[in-house]
Amino acid sequence: MAKGFKEPGEKPRRFYKTVEVRACDDGFEVTLDGRVLRSPRGGKLMAPTRAIAEMCAEEWAGQGEHIEMAAMHVTRLAFTAVEAIPPAREAVADQIAQYAGSDLLCYFADSPAALVERHENHWGPMLDRAREEIGLVFLRTSGIQHQEQPAETLARVKSLALELNDFELAGLAFGAPLLGSTVLAFALQRGWISGDQAMELSRLDETFQEEQWGVDEEAAERAANLKLEARMLERWFKALK
Incomplete structure (x- = not known):
């Protein structure tokens, strides 16, 4: 053989x-x-x-x-x-900007009060930091109705993505869908948060529901696998420094 x-x-x-x-x-x-x-x-x-x-x-x-x-x-x-990545940098950056157009961190809960507070305490500071440190101004909304983001913000996301080398850009493109958030992907890439923290922030809603109704075994296994990928991505970005 x-x-x-x-x-x-x-x-x-x-x-x-x-x-x-x-x-x-x-x-x-x-x-x-x-x-x-x-x-x-x-x-x-x-x-x-x-x-x-x-x-x-x-x-x-x-x-x-x-x-x-x-x-x-x-x-x-x-x-x-x-x-x-090399032959498709522009398209990859466009895709990352598209994820930013419906970034998870912009969709705050309108109830119950405990979840609203959790979003304010954890997502609010991340959006503030993205605005202050890398010039990303996102519009927040309450509930699930789509909130269109400023064209200038999406253009800024694309510009920041294109500043990265191919390995960093590959990591960012992997992180945005993994976390449901371009903001969190940038935060991980820039070392603001760890992989575990990024995954915890991306799962605030799920964690809250689990606290109320218990943990589904299949969902827990999926969450554990996602956390491993987030940890890998943290190591990836650190290894590129």
Whole structure:
């Protein structure tokens, strides 16, 4: 059987023993038994920092008998940064601006009072900081009726996104839908909050409901998985510094 061959639906077997990181002219590479790690498309993974390359290497070194590509979030994000982002930076920035147009943090509860207070205490300061530090002025609303955001705000979001390098932009594009909030994605990227804090802020409503009615096992598992992704993204941004 050829190396890497797998039956349809079967996970590929681990075909390497050693995983290393090495410096090269353009950054840092991950090698498997001395061969440079490549994507399914054939693109070479070239990380801008040793820390990012080491995060990828950690995932590959941690694989067992079979390769669980779906669980290798750092590697997948790195390949996105290398292959998908460069030819589509404008479109990616537009998409991030679209998320900002319906940012979760702009939709404050109108009842009950305890949830209203929670939103004011936790979301309010984040919106204030986004306005004061990066010039993002969002309009708040109460309830679920759509609140259109100023064109200037969305243009500013796009401009800030385009200032980022490809790896940072990939992280921001991953974070906005993960958290339901461009504000929280920027906050995580800039180190204002941790991954755990970002996820907690994005789940204020769900947490409040769980406190009232109890925790659903399936929802709890999903929340735990999302928190792991948020923690990964925190490490990702820190590794790019």
